[in-house]
Amino acid sequence: MPLRAALRRDHAVVLDVVLYAVSGAFAVGTAFGSEFYGYRVWGNCASVGYLAAALLSAWLLLTGDRRRARVRWTAAAVGWGAATLLPLGLLVAVRDPGFRWGPWPWSFPSQPEVWVIERxxxxxxxxxxxxxxxxxxxxxxNPDDYTPYGPAMTLFGMPRALFGDHAVTDARIAFLVVFLGALALSWHLLGRPPVPVRAAQLLVVGPLTALTLAVAGDDVAVLGLVVLAAVVAHRPGVRSAPLWAGLLCAVLITMKLTAVPAAVVLAVGLAAERGRRGAAVFLGALAAGTTALVVPVLLVDPGAFVEHVLKFPVGLGRSGSPASSPFPGHLLAGTGPAGHALAMVLLLAAAAAIAAWLVVRPPRTAADAVGRTATGLGAAILLAPATRWGYLVYPVALIGAALLLRARSATAGSAEPDRTGAPVDPPPVPLG
Incomplete structure (x- = not known):
């Protein structure tokens, strides 16, 4: 098939080729340019996987193979295996239990947050x-002496604390299991709908998710549970949905405060969908769960909790946060006090605009909730004075989740009754 005709025929596969090629280029750059050992291992593995996925997609584009869906999923599986499972397995296997953390990132077997959570x-x-x-x-x-997480995050370090230093007790394994488990449960609660390939690429296969899982993993576990909370909150006909969603959000917030925007979005959505009672049940469960998880730790040493969890992440602790990025908020803050103040003004303005959007058009479905959360977190990442480029995994992966949830809504909405009142089978959802 001529190339020009192939490009016109299947735009979805063209985009597959582009996504895998860009991901591969990013992996190659990481392999050669990163100062972190774990990043370089990931780059070497992922570059091969994404190249293979790009070649498979290009072959599909040129040949027009009738097994279109199977080939697209094969390419995604190859990319995910080489970019996630292979580097993660290598890095947890070579990790030396006696490794001493210090200013030598060229030998880090993981990012410091893994060790911090296990500690x-x-x-x-x-x-x-x-x-x-x-x-x-x-x-x-030293910034690495801080634990800028809520007490629930320690659950991921418990395997190593309880069972010793082994590859399978590495916190990254727990992060991967929770992430995949949350997505699998979400898919089951949705009725196991067809999954668009594009959703899988953005949510699971892409370099931001794969790299994070290989070298750290905490943010990916959080976003997996955010998706689950949105699905639970917006389950139609389930009276206990606000209760369970509130408890899930309590766990999320006491893992990492990054999840606060998700809780706000779900509260507004439940108020619009179920009225004051639904919102009250959600907020009550959120408050009760958060209290149960935080108060025991807070009573032991309230000053340490405030310093680690509240002050340090926003740059108000005894040591400044090492988070940095090429994004506008951080660049402005780096110019001095006036720039920091301007960044905060822009961040507050963005928060006000998103809050107004939520009030005027509250999210009434899980897809809406995940999409609004992605928008809010994306704005915060771009405008916050202290942030990392790796945090982009949140909006990118959540956009993938929104594609899955919208595909499910389209499938469910197309099941219209026939003249006898019996539902007919819905048409398949396009896998683009």
């Missing part, structure tokens, strides 16, 4: 709090 789990078991006391931090603490 927090051991501290929680030993001292009743995952946070180093203020006296231990000292006047100018």
């Amino acid at each position: 927090a789990a051991r501290a929680l078991l030993a001292d009743g709090t995952p946070y180093l006391p203020l006296a231990a931090l000292g006047p100018t603490p």
Whole structure:
């Protein structure tokens, strides 16, 4: 088939080729340009996987093989295996239990947050709090001495704290299991609809998700649970949905405060969909769950909790957050106090605009909720004074989740009754 005709015939596969090629180029650049050992391992593995996926997609485009869906899913599986499972397996296998963390990133077997979360789990078991006391931090603490997570995040470090230093007890394995488990449960609750390939590419296969899972994983576990919370909150006909969604959001917020926008979006959506009672049940469950998870730790050392969880992430702690990025908020903040103030004004203005959008057009479906959350987190990542480029995994992956949820809505909405009142089979959802 001539190339020009192939390009006109199947735009979805053309986009597959582009996505895998760009992902492969990013992986090659990471392999050669990153100072982090884990990133370079990921880049070497992922570049091969994405190249193979791009070649498979190009072959499909040129030949017009009738097994279109199967080939597209094969390409996605090859890319995911080489970009996620292979580097993750290598990195947890070569991790030395005696490795000492320091200013030598060229030998890091993972990013520091993995070790920090595992350390927090051991501290929680030993001292009743995952946070180093203020006296231990000292006047100018090392940023890696901080634990900028809520107490629920320590659950991912418990396998290593309880069962010792093994490859399978690495916190990244727990992050992967929770991420995939949350997505699988979400898919089941949705009625196991057809999954668009594009949704899988953005949510699971893409380089932001794959790299994060290989070297860290905490953000990916959070976004997987955000998707599950949105699906649970907007299950039609389930009276207990606000209760379970509130409890899920309590776990999310006490893992990482990044999840706060998701809880706000779900609260507004439930108020619009189920009225005041639904919102009240959600907020009550959220408050009760958060209290149950935070208060025991807070009572042990309230000062340490405030320093680690509240002050440090926003740059108000004894040590500034090392988070940096080429995004507008961070660049403005780097120009001085006036730039920092301007970045905060822009961030607040964006928050006000999104809040107005939520009030005027509240989300009434899981797809709407996930889409609004992606928008809010994307704006926050671009405009926050302290942020990382890797946080882009949130909006990108959540856009993929929104594609899946919208495909499910289209499938369900097309099942119209026939003249006898019996529902007819819905047409298949396009896999683009």
